[in-house]
Amino acid sequence: MEIALRAVRQQTIDQGWSRPYINRQVNRIRRMFRWGTENELVPPNVLHALCAVSPLKRGRSAPNTYPWGVTRNCQNFLKLPTK
Incomplete structure (x- = not known):
């Protein structure tokens, strides 16, 4: 299961998603499987394998832009008028 989660994560990197968003x-996927494990729908070893996948570290994906194109510090989003 770990390899499948890493493959999904790599696809999101290839699509240009930001590291925090990825x-x-x-984590959302992990929470879904944690719920499944809690309700005995998913074996515990699957959740354990998913938790073994480390989060992305700085510099591992695209620059910190949101999927809709706004930069992290909103320079392109908010332009104040000059006097």
Whole structure:
């Protein structure tokens, strides 16, 4: 299972998603499987394998831009008028 999660994560990197956004989505998948394990729908070893995948570290994916194109510090989003 770990390899499949890493493959999904690599696809998101290839699509240009930001590192924080990718980490949030991977954590979302983990939470879904944790719920499944808690309700005895998923074996515990699957959750353990998913938790073994480390989060992306700085410099491992695209620059910190959001999927809709706004930069992290919103320079392109908010332009104040000059006097």
